[in-house]
Amino acid sequence: MTTAATRRVGRLPLLGWSFIFTVYSLLGIALIILMTVSSLLLVLTVGLPLVVGFAYSIRGYNDVYRLWAGHILDRTVIRPYRPTPKGNLVSRLRAIGADPATYRDYAWLWVNVVLGFAISIVSLALFAGAIFYFIKPGLVQFVPDGVFDMYIGPVTISRTENTMLYWVPALISFGLWWWLSPKMMVGYARLAAVMLGISERARLSQRVDALASSRAETVGTQAAELRRIERDLHDGAQARLVALGMSLGMAEEMLSNNPAVAQELLTEARQSTSLALSELRDLVRGIHPPVLSDRGLTGGIQALAIGSPLQVQVDVSLPERLPAPVESAAYFAVAEVLTNAAKHSGATEAWVRARHVRGSLSVLVGDDGRGGVVQDTAGGLHGIERRLSAFDGTMHISSPAGGPTIISIELPCVPE
Secondary structure: OOHHHHHHHOHHHHHHHHHHHHHHHHHHHHHHHHHHHHHHHHHOOOHHHHHHHHHHHHHHHHHHHHHHHHHHHOOOOOOOOOOOOOOOHHHHHHHHHOOHHHHHHHHHHHHHHHHHHHHHHHHHHHHHHHHHHHHHHHHHHHOOOOOOOEEEOOEEEOOOOOHHHHHHHHHHHHHHHHHHHHHHHHHHHHHHHHHHOOOHHHHHHHHHHHHHHHHHHHHHHHHHHHHHHHHHHHHHHHHHHHHHHHHHHHHHHHOOOOHHHHHHHHHHHHHHHHHHHHHHHHHHHHHOOHHHHHHHHHHHHHHHHHHOOOEEEEEEEOOOOOOHHHHHHHHHHHHHHHHHHHHHOOOOEEEEEEEEEOOEEEEEEEEOOOOOOOOOOOOHHHHHHHHHHOOOOEEEEEOOOOOOEEEEEEEEOOOO
């Protein structure tokens, strides 16, 4: 941990945490006892829900240390737990028991009770000692002779002699606290991050699993998109072109014998041509909107705002061009969010903010609707998430009841 990070935290907050963790360690002792007793009761039916309940309690208890360590180390300490099934208690207990993080949690309780308690007590004792010796020259005037006497070599410190020398141990104690307390806390935060966070191997494994899942979803989505395009071409433009060919053939036959009927057939053919072209434009727009090719993502978002039934405020500051796939993904994400807001939120106004910061495209879309957005696995928002995951992008939803709804989209990218 760097010195700058230690200075950012400050000594007084470290002192406050020392006091809090001294008390919090006592709660850890209670959890150790309860978990041990519950494990012994597993032979009885009553032990099963107790073990599962206390396992979750220990996870919540250790979440405090994860947050604290992340704040000290200026990085996120990720929860390392495997997904727990939603089945019965037996399946949950098996999943919890098969998770290595469960045993690291339990080991941390013991480490924290011993080492964490000791570190907190040392920090508090040094600070309290400094304060005590600093005010001791004033206290000795109110106690009997000899109660606070000290001997430093041949020098005697009493209520009548060398009273100000009490400040020597005060300065020593304060200096030790000032120098040692941050180092102990930072070291302890690193230990907490190692024991309670996700290991590098597990992180890479999860990353591989996430990428494999994302790739599979992307392949599935692309296949579904190709089937949709094929279906739209077959049922729409292709059918109209077939009808157009038939109308032209019939008009050719009727031209010499019945010019009036031939004229009607040619009129129908012209209308079919216009409809086929319109459907082809819509189909192409659904694959890659022409506005992106002409004006980039900035123009695309502005076009979406103009076409929305809501009053949409646009605040976009982007490089001239981003990679085309990223622009397309962001465009369709914004389009879906604005469509959902217009249909379901009861909103009258919305806003879109887009920036490119530190190698990432950041888009925020908000509305003044009723809020309470719930993401399901079959809705449009899940489709956005799948589309973004192909680019290692993320989407986060903030939608409290009563609104506002704010959806943030992050896409790693480099301007072209």
